[in-house]
Amino acid sequence: MINPLIHSMAICPDMNKTYPKIEFGKGVYLFEKNGKRYLDASSGSSSVSNIGHGRTEIAEAMYEQVCKVSVLPTHAFSSEMVENYLQKLVNFAPQGFQKAWTVMSGTEAVENAVKLALQYHQLRGEPNRYKIISRWNTYHGNSVFMLDIGGMKVRRELYAKWHNNFPHLSPAYTYRKPNALSIDEYTKSLLTEFEQCLIETGTETVAALIAEPVVAAALGAVPPPEGYFKGMKAICEKYGVLYISDEILSGFGRTGKNFGIENFGIIPDIIAAGKGISGGYFPLSAVFASGKVMQPFIDSNSAFLGGHTFACNPVGAAVGTKVLDILKNEDLINHSQKMGALLLNKLQQLLDLDMVGDVRGVGLQCGIEIVQDKVTKKPFPAALAVSKKIGEKSVEKGVVLYPGSGSVDGTLGNHILITPPLIVSETELDEIVEVLKTCIKEVSSELATKVF
Ligand SMILES: Cc1ncc(COP(=O)(O)O)c(C=O)c1O
Known part of the structure; x- marks a missing residue:
């Protein structure tokens, strides 16, 4: 019996909010029991349900594997399902990648990517290489370790005493570059x-x-200026620093390529991927290592000192294999590129609105930035929670977006991430943009009556 005095039995969500309850999903839509329909332009908690909701062929693949075996004592066994899947993952990765390993969440994958880099240097006789350089306004996961490495100030604050505080660079954020x-x-x-x-x-x-x-949740789909990643990679190579691409959100077709970094003409040393890798049908993520990174492990016959109960899980492998098949058979990565270009074009029309300062994105990873003043790019006061208000309104109107804040300095700044499933159609894109436009207009006129 659900306690009517408590909004939700879950520990985490907003304590004062009652969440609509979804009964099922089909394609790009989610449905309540009463039939109310929502277009999931967020794809789960952003960019997860890339292949859409309610895919029975995934359920069948999962059922088939569970009937065979669902977990292995991985200290003693592997399986054909897992080995074949890892090979497919390596084939899906950019040239030069040699091995892969699956875990369960994005946070775990990025943490394992970092651990792989640390062990690589240790095995090469450089144990003093232990610092990880990252950037402000970026998200790499929610463990205390990954919050330290990530650059979301508000999320980091609570755990500040546990952090190493390695250097964080400025974000590559063209809209907010110095005017000069x-x-x-x-x-x-x-x-x-x-x-x-x-x-x-x-x-x-x-x-x-x-x-x-x-940069996804922390900035609202911000690609860097041209030549940035090529330059960063060249500097890494000059000083023997590994390059890790966090593709938890950008990977598996989201940006119109297998991996987001492939839009920028460089090949990283290590990749961490998650979310769309399983389309949300199984908690799955992966770390990919290039031949260069694997070499010292092979030369010294050393095991990677990672380990998780659900690493290389055969059910995860069955789901992941089916997702790769669907991406290929339905040509979804090219579709993402095509629909992404259309979406960006349609979003440009929102620049006519007073509050929309910027529109950006790559493939179906798109975003807009909301500002108080388009000339000065001044953000709204954080207390007004403008992007959250737009997000809540759009849910009421049947479209789920992913609002975010803090893009300017960690606290100030409002953006909306728009990441529909890769199967989205042009008509559905129109529905998303139309509802977004209406919500921005409504919030704008509500704010016009306020003094701040
Ligand atoms: C870029 C990036 N890295 C890491 C993570 C952490 O993934 P997870 O929430 O699956 O742990 C996320 C999650 O949104 C992300 O967007």
Whole structure:
């Protein structure tokens, strides 16, 4: 019996909110028991249900595998299902990748990517390379370790005493670049900042740089300026620093390529992926290691010192295999590129609205930034929670978006992430943009009556 005095029995969500209860999902839609329909333009908690909801062929693949075996004593066994899947993952990765390993969440995958980098340096006789350089306004997961490495100030604060506080670089955020700099100069300034940071930190103490290709939840789908990642990778190579691409959100077709970083012409050393890897049908994520990273492990015959009960789970492998089949058979990665271009184009029309300062994105990882003043780019006061209000209104109107805040300085700034399933149609994109437009207009007129 559900206690009527408590909004939700879950520990985490908003204590004062009653969440609508979803009974089932089909395609891009979620349905309540009473029939109310929501277009899931967020794809779960952003970019998860890439292949859409309610896919019975996934249920069948899962059932078949569970009937065979659902968990293995991995210290003693592997299975054909798992080995074949890992091979498929490696084939899906950019050239030069050699091995993969699956775990359960994005946080675990990124943490394992970092551990792999640390062990790589240890095995090569450089144990002093233990620092990880990342950027402000980026998210790499919710464990205390990953919050430290990530750059979301509000989320980090509570655990600050546990943190190492390795260097964080400025985000590559063209919309908010200093006005005095051209894009080229801005890119150069970011690269100089990185190189300077390495030198000041001690180049021989840095293990890896970690970056999201298109910054998702923390900035609202921000790609870097042209040449940025090429420059960052070149600096990494110059100083023996590994490059980790956090593809938890950008991977598996979201940006119109297998991995987001492939839009920027570089090949990282390590990739962490999650979310869309299983389409949300199983808690699954993966770490991919290049041949370069694997070499010292092979040369010294050393085991990777990671380990999780559900690592390389055969049911996860069955689901992941089916997801890869669907991506290929339905040409969803190209579809994502095509629909992404259309979505970006349709979102550009919102720039006519007073509050929409910027529209950006790659593939179906798109976002808009909401500002109080479009000329000065001044954000709204944080207490007004403008993006949250727009997000809540759009849920009421049947479209689920992913609102975020803190893009300007960790606290100020409002953005909305728009990441529909990769199976989305143009008509559904129109529905998303229309509802978003109405919600922005409504919030805008509500704010017009306020003094702040
Ligand atoms: C870029 C990025 N890295 C890591 C994570 C953490 O993934 P998870 O929530 O599955 O632990 C997320 C989650 O949103 C993410 O967007």
